[in-house]
Amino acid sequence: MNFDQFVQAMGVPGVPSSDQKGEPDNLHAYWGSNKAAKKVHQIAALGSNRELELLLNDPKYSKTVKSLDGDGYGIIHYLAMTAPKDDAVVETLAAAGLDVNQRTSRFKETALILSVMYGTASVLERLAKDNVKKGWTGYGSRDPKTAKRVLELIETAASKRKDPTFEDGERVADRLRVQGSDAYLAGKFRKAINVYTQSLEAFEDFRCFCNRALCHMKEGNLEEAVDDACKATKLNPTFEKAHVRKALGRALTRDLPRAKMTAKAGLKHCPESEKLRLLTDELDALGVGMELDC
Numbered sequence: 001m002n003f004d005q006f007v008q009a010m011g012v013p014g015v016p017s018s019d020q021k022g023e024p025d026n027l028h029a030y031w032g033s034n035k036a037a038k039k040v041h042q043i044a045a046l047g048s049n050r051e052l053e054l055l056l057n058d059p060k061y062s063k064t065v066k067s068l069d070g071d072g073y074g075i076i077h078y079l080a081m082t083a084p085k086d087d088a089v090v091e092t093l094a095a096a097g098l099d100v101n102q103r104t105s106r107f108k109e110t111a112l113i114l115s116v117m118y119g120t121a122s123v124l125e126r127l128a129k130d131n132v133k134k135g136w137t138g139y140g141s142r143d144p145k146t147a148k149r150v151l152e153l154i155e156t157a158a159s160k161r162k163d164p165t166f167e168d169g170e171r172v173a174d175r176l177r178v179q180g181s182d183a184y185l186a187g188k189f190r191k192a193i194n195v196y197t198q199s200l201e202a203f204e205d206f207r208c209f210c211n212r213a214l215c216h217m218k219e220g221n222l223e224e225a226v227d228d229a230c231k232a233t234k235l236n237p238t239f240e241k242a243h244v245r246k247a248l249g250r251a252l253t254r255d256l257p258r259a260k261m262t263a264k265a266g267l268k269h270c271p272e273s274e275k276l277r278l279l280t281d282e283l284d285a286l287g288v289g290m291e292l293d294c
Helices: 003-010 035-046 049-055 059-066 075-082 088-095 111-118 121-127 130-136 144-162 169-185 189-202 206-218 222-235 240-252 256-269 274-285
Strands: none
Touching: 035 049, 035 059, 035 075, 035 088, 049 088, 059 075, 075 088, 075 111, 169 189, 169 206, 189 206, 206 222, 206 240, 222 240, 240 256, 240 274, 256 274
């Protein structure tokens, strides 16, 4: 295999379709090949409660209610952030086995915490219904007085969050990150870079650095792509996509020894990564060592 064939085999992917593995779909989630979870999420987000009930009668779909996507968020977390058109879907999901106390894998947020952050009062109220009260607080409290006080505090916080003049840095960054992903999906890479930059100025998120790295690759800014991917790996050393883009960026600049070193270093953090292993194997096939010029 020559270098051009290698680039073709490992090159930068095109604009992802709605279900391409590893990239955000139109729900701003990363369900990848888990199409069953994506379908449940989509119907729940639309608030189609009757359709959701019928769908969850099938074990193929009901078992996905506890699934986490590539970002470590579950269906309940996305509903808490965006609020479905019919909040009755929360109870339907709970009846199908959803754990309303489920936490995100990285920041350990519950749906309650996210509801407060995003001011989705309808979801808060639905979580406080009797049939899911056991776990709705996220603190394990079963005392009615304590639960009532927590709900009052939540409603106060949610009211402040609904104030259009109130946005903390992390919330601003998250909103802009979604806008950046929309621009990327539309093929507007320069616009996406600008929006991701604004997001990072508000709050530094490893996903945003990694997303901007991909956009830089699309624009041919390979040094910037590698720099952003490096920052993403520092913030989250186990984030596979950042290691892949860091190694690929170096390979595309023909810095093959460092590309190989990067891929091997990434495998230490992500030993199950097929992409990093393939990248390493292809560089081996090209006869690339890891000797560097002084």
